[in-house]
Amino acid sequence: MTSRRGGGRSVEDEGSATAEAGPDSPSRSVESGGVEPDERDDPDEVTFGWSGLRAGFVTCAPVALGVAGYGVAFGVLADRAGLTLAEATLMSAVVLAGASQIIAVELWADPIPAATIVLAVFAVNLRYSLMGAALRPWFRKLSPGRVYGSLFFVADENWALTMRDLTSGSGRGAFLLGSGLAMWLFWVASTAVGVAVGDVVDDPARFGLDYALVAVFVALAIELWDGSSSLVPWAVALGTALLTAQLFSGQWHVLAGGGAAAVVEVVRGE
């Protein structure tokens, strides 16, 4: 795992960090000084400031531009489902979860089947719990307000970019928020565009925009690969995900694959 590699680095850094609680860190780095025995695997400094926010925004903006292709697609679907411009953009602004929104407008009817939609949305988005959990080594050092504010902006793409940034040891706690704001801006704006243009844009696949998520995740997988120690959990995740995707629609396969790999790793122990 990449975080294990990062852990090796942080052991060396810890000496200087504990000596003077971080030279140039405005962070609220609680628990410094390795209170817990497992502290050594964690990054020792996590900051939450403008540099991280800006880095997240700048890094994610081009990706968010790609995601805007989905946003337009969602807007078009919402338009066809009978949502108004205000309703569709409001949904994008407060939900910010593409797949679940598309499923929701597919289920949209008159009267609105609220319970069904909420359950479907919950199931589709349950994978975000795992993504949020993966952020814990860094986010445990931040204040609850910052953590729970940032988590609102979790989406697949910016979570991926954030994990990449944090596992590299940058310690930029605001990266998720910055990248999330980029996602949010493009997502809401492109939703409005989608509703407005209606059926003018017929097929985002023609421009390859439907492939943006796959491309990002392939690149990320290459980055996260940590040699033979990744082999068993990844194989378990892949097998479980493929099987689950065959059996259930929606995004259950993400939850099942990630969960199975984690369980196998726990059972295997160290």
Added chain:
Amino acid sequence: MAVATYLTKVGGLWLLSRVEVGDRVRAGLEVLPGAIVVAVLGPRLAEGGPPEWAAAAVVAVVARRTGNILLSLAVGVGAVVAFRAALPSVE
């Protein structure tokens, strides 16, 4: 809908900050990022066809050589458009 989504986004981390985490659970959590990435990718690639697989291979090479996610994204999107035009897709 917004509430359900937000709950899923904060739920995992909230739970973790309230229970003690041992070494084994830690190890389990450490494999999560890679495992989630694989779990997202696997079925997506499986439902694609030769154009998507070929583009994924191109992305993998670019990502390995450069480590640049944005470049990988751009190359991947370009490659899939080209391969879709050139290769038959499996329906």
